[in-house]
Amino acid sequence: MDIALERYSRQMRFYGVGEAGQKKLLDARVTLCGCGALGTVLANALVRAGVGRLRLIDRDFIETSNLQRQVLFDEHDVAEGLPKAEAAARKLGAINSAVHVEPVVVDIDRTNILELVGDADLILDGSDNFEVRYLINDAAVKLNKPWVYGGCIGSHGQTMTILPGETPCLRCVFEAAPAPGEAGTCETAGVLGPIVNVVASYQASEAIKILVGRRDKVSRELLYFDMWENEQRRIKVAPLLGKVDCPCCQHRRFEWLDGEHGSQTTSLCGRNAVQVSHRTASRLNFEDMARQLEHMGEVHYNRFLLKFNAENCEFTVFPDGRAIIKGTDDVDRARTLYAKYVGH
Amino acid sequence: MTIKIQIPTPMRQHADGKTTVEVAGATVQAALADLSAKYPAIAERVFKDGKVRQFINVYLNNEDIRYLDSLATPVKDGDELAIIPAVAGG
Structure with a gap:
């Protein structure tokens, strides 16, 4: 063999x-x-x-x-x-x-x-x-x-x-x-x-x-x-199959792909956390970010992610601008916190 | 006439912790109405504006009622209904 x-x-x-x-x-x-x-x-x-x-x-x-x-x-x-x-x-x-x-x-x-x-x-x-x-x-x-x-x-x-x-x-x-x-x-x-x-x-x-x-x-x-x-x-x-009037496989309307559903902010199952996605043109510079955030306390980062705490929430930021904000399940608050600490 | 209804795990707390509830009725609708009368908190979670919520399915003897006669599907003594929501975790 x-x-x-x-x-x-x-x-x-x-x-x-x-x-x-x-x-x-x-x-x-x-x-x-x-x-x-x-x-x-x-x-x-x-x-x-x-x-x-x-x-x-x-x-x-x-x-x-x-x-x-x-x-x-x-x-x-x-x-x-x-x-x-x-x-x-x-x-x-x-x-x-x-x-x-x-x-x-x-x-x-x-x-x-x-x-x-x-x-x-x-x-x-x-x-x-x-x-x-x-x-x-x-x-x-x-x-x-x-x-x-x-x-x-x-x-x-x-x-x-x-x-x-x-x-x-x-x-x-x-x-x-x-x-x-x-x-x-x-x-x-x-x-x-x-x-x-x-x-x-x-x-x-x-x-x-x-x-x-x-x-x-x-x-x-x-x-x-x-x-x-x-x-x-x-x-x-x-x-x-064929009995239900399925928009996807019967009518080939791809509503999720077309953006009719879904969001850029997702509450994460069981985590008391919210993910905020924000497309950025270029990858985030963690070195600069860490410097800007250091007055708030410890900031840790490696090439994959950056972590810090603010307002009783733990932020994990990824190079593409996405963040997971732990300590809240309120998507609006998460969006606010994102704008406040991560920016854009 | 006794129909057994399988209660989904996340809703059992609203049915005195029961896995199955025995109800009466000649159609799926009547059986579910009897369940709702016994446990209104379950009705709130299964129905919205009188319809079964879109992420929940009702199965009669493991067949989807949507290709039977939906809520008007007749049921007989010994039939089993299962209420099964979509499972999101993983």
Whole structure:
């Protein structure tokens, strides 16, 4: 056996993959949107399975409270203050150096998503909010690419695979996203590590089926699990295709891509924090910023982010001008604080 | 006639902590109305202007009522309704 294939010998021995399937995996390109709880489990599974190229997108940095469930991170990563995508890429490189992992530290939005997923054979959802999921859905339907939705909170979660044109899309199943405060958050409900692994492992299995060319094996149901209440459900969603008057997959109106929905300011699930995005023409100069802010107290920065405290809030500023303001869930206050301390 | 309704986890606190509630009614609408009468706090969270909120789905025996007859779908003794909101975290 080819030495490069030896590491996949057990996977190739499995009848559903074989050497032909493995070669398809090795040639495949995947874009993973989000590298938190679901995302780290997904990235780990795909890199070990030998997917050829993995683009890993995440806007966030690692905190101690992530370690309970975000399997690629450790205490050193927290101490270094690394962005999730960078730390994950480093860990994944040690797991399987043959996979080309491309970390991208940006906030996924309507201006960049088509480029981020344009060359992918498959899009995976490791995000924590519906704004990104509806953007993925619009992009996937528009570009006719398969994607796999996953979500979890508390002890329950759900997943569904979308094959544009063949199965209902996310908007067929969930017409709209819950407004802030309408659904539980990670803060009110918390999240158990095992449900993350269950949902992401189903997503990863679906990914492998699609990438080895076995769409016939893909689940056509919305799967639901609750690990604490011992519930599992397989919900038949296939008849929704064409039955609901879906703006996205029936009328090809891409409202999220077109900016009819979504915002530049996002309250972050369970974090008592708000993200403010502000596009800047050039990257922020952290050295200058740190000097301007030093009268307020300690300012820390590395090449990925700058941190300081003001008005009982913790600011984390990224080079593209984006900031996460922790200590408030009031988007208006966050906008004000942003303007006051970060500027523009 | 007894219909079981599965209460979504985040709303169980408004149904005395119950996982399922038994209700009566001949249609999905009637069954949900009975649930709303028993637990008004759940009705507030499931409905908006008399319609099921857009991020919540109602499944009858694991089938989406939107491709059945929506709220007018008839139900029979022993049927199970599940109220399942979209899950955002991850």
